[in-house]
Amino acid sequence: MKALYVLSWLGQGKAPRIQAAELVFIPAIGIGHLASSFEIAKLLVARDDRLFITVLTMKLPLEYNLKLKGADDAERIRFINLPEEAVETKGIKTSLFLKLFVENHKQHVRDAVAKLTSEALQSDCKPRLVGFVIDMFCTTMIDVANEFGVPTYVFFTSGAGFLGLVLHLQTLHDEQNKDCTELKESDPDLVLPCLVNPMPARVLPGMYLDKDSATEFINHARRFRETKGILVNTFMELESHGLGALTDCKTPPLYPVGPILNLKSDPEGSELAKKKEILEWLDDQPPLSVVFLCFGSMGCFGGDQVKEIAAALEHCGLRFLWSLRQPPPKGELPFASDYADPSGVLPQGFLDRTAGTGKVIGWAPQVAVLGHPSVGGFVSHCGWNSTLESLWYGVPVAAWPMYAEQHLNAFELVRELVLAVEIKMDYRREGEVVVRAEEIERGIREVMEVESEQRKKVQGMSEKSRRALMDGGSSHSSLGRLIDQIFL
Structure with a gap:
């Protein structure tokens, strides 16, 4: 460590030394x-x-x-x-x-x-x-x-x-x-x-x-x-x-x-093993072929909405990695957790029918996933950290905000900057509206288009984000x- 000094004059003709x-x-x-x-x-x-x-x-x-x-x-x-x-x-x-x-x-x-x-x-x-x-x-x-x-x-x-x-x-x-x-x-x-x-x-x-x-x-x-x-x-x-x-x-x-x-935080213990398993699965997928669904630490849905997401993924037939989280008990702070067994909330037989194209997980190593070459689109709640991470790695977003300032972020991305497509910008987690499978599927197909305007703009913004630093x-x-x- 370099020497540090107090700001003071040390005699006539001597320069001041700057204190830490x-x-x-x-x-x-x-x-x-x-x-x-x-x-x-x-x-x-x-x-x-x-x-x-x-x-x-x-x-x-x-x-x-x-x-x-x-x-x-x-x-x-x-x-x-x-x-x-x-x-x-x-x-x-x-x-x-x-x-x-x-x-x-x-x-x-x-x-x-x-x-x-x-x-x-x-x-x-x-x-x-x-x-x-x-x-x-x-x-x-x-x-x-x-x-x-x-x-x-x-x-x-x-x-x-x-x-x-x-x-x-x-x-x-x-x-x-x-x-x-x-x-x-x-x-x-x-x-x-x-x-x-x-x-x-x-x-x-x-x-x-x-x-x-x-x-x-x-x-x-x-x-x-x-x-x-x-x-x-x-x-x-x-x-x-x-x-x-x-x-x-x-x-x-x-x-x-x-x-x-x-960008460099590595998990420990069981999460490290989960990360390894997820990245190994992604390694087996073609470039830009996987849509990643993840909604942050407080991102979770009720059973009816989960079934609509599942129907959209199954019908579109695209490869997917879905971070499915469990809502907290009523009255608790709104932090999601992993399901012990997600099959209970999913449509019967969904995991078997999609075993060749998709993977349902709990916690996700989001940065590592977005940085993987097989990931071509991101269905996101548009939290600001997630937004910046997706731009850094050049992955376009399908916007599905849920709470906090995410609706404004989604509006900026979709309408102001044309860096994202919309699933539903006015969705409220605490509301009773269920987004239908057709609407979700449309957003997924749009965000996965290889030659879309959004993808080109996001890739350009990725370069700008790196140059800014x-x-x-x-x-x-x-x-x-x-x-x-x-x-x-």
């Missing part, structure tokens, strides 16, 4: 948020050897594996697990649970940061605290940063389109007294500065259909404006219009630093501007 700087990262719960925080932390310390990063992790009160490959050996990045806080999960809305969970960790963050600053004061070789980098769901931690007299940066783990929507709806609420939850009924189309095309109100993200959740997001957006900058997990070539719409005097400086992806690329340059700001 410490950033405190506070990711939200969930492996997706933690992994992306780790990836941006690695990029920062790789760019400037004066930077040290401490990641304060909040542990979810469930059996949840938060182990990150390389975390123990990362140079100048350390992880501190905060004391566990129990929050009741039964019958509580996800937005309220998350609010209480993060609030309950404020004192633990204060204690951890106080220890860091105390260590820095006792030794000239310790880095000085220069700021917090908080997840988009952890805005209450701005209060703690203010107590220590340092600025806060937000790491917005979704795209610029969603950030633009969040800030726009907060403005409508605060300046025009508009109730976001009434937008779906009042206007057929919403004109948003962050989008070129009017967005149908029916695809408004789900959190804005519930008053409590909408209030939480409005509060988050209001606090985003207090920060010194917003890191966005996107890149200029993907969302140039949305990023341009946010360059105004009301929004803190934006730093598009994406795509921030965790290279020396001189748009995100590489944006990260440099952020580091300059940190050391001002």
Whole structure:
């Protein structure tokens, strides 16, 4: 490790020596948020050897594996697990649970940061605290940063389109007294500065259909404006219009630093064996012949919908890899799990009839699957991480959003950018609508077309996503501007 020095004048005619700087990262719960925080932390310390990063992790009160490959050996990045806080999960809305969970960790963050600053004061070789980098769901931690007299940066783990929507709806609420939850009924189309095309109100993200959740997001957006900058997990070539719409005097400086992806995480134990089995099956399939169906850590369907998906796959006759997950018990947090035996929810004889063309699995090593040459299309919930991963590997998406901001992501991909085809953009996981097999089959056939416009555009965007992170690329340059700001 290179020597580090305190900023001081060491006598007449001598140049100042720059002290090491410490950033405190506070990711939200969930492996997706933690992994992306780790990836941006690695990029920062790789760019400037004066930077040290401490990641304060909040542990979810469930059996949840938060182990990150390389975390123990990362140079100048350390992880501190905060004391566990129990929050009741039964019958509580996800937005309220998350609010209480993060609030309950404020004192633990204060204690951890106080220890860091105390260590820095006792030794000239310790880095000085220069700021917090908080997840988009952890805005209450701005209060703690203010107590220590340092600025806060937000790491917005979704795209610029969603950030633009969040800030726009907060403005409508605060300046025009508009109730976001009434937008779906009042206007057929919403004109948003962050989008070129009017967005149908029916695809408004789900959190804005519930008053409590909408209030939480409005509060988050209001606090985003207090920060010194917003890191966005996107890149200029993907969302140039949305990023341009946010360059105004009301929004803190934006730093598009994406795509921030965790591409090298290897599972352990039983999941490692599952990954090996899945990749060996894919090895036996022709190039671009397999459609991959996967809907994220909370992606699951009721029995009627599962049967319609199965009927679509069987009728179209294409090769498929289907990550089929089981819904959680009623009243529990909405994390899916694997079926002990999926045959009970599938049509009778489905597994036997499709044994030659398809494979039904539980958990999926999504990154490895998308990177495999046999995979030609991706039926996805359009979570932002999944979106960026599909673009990175040049795999077109059939959009089937379910919750959170996924409906907006799907609209961007299908209508704004022509990078995806639609299965059903206004599907709601908590609704009673069942998407029919014919509609699913149409989407699968479209996404698997070898010469489609979407496939060509996705392959071009794949190259742009990689160039954005290279020396001189748009995100590489944006990260440099952020580091300059940190050391001002």
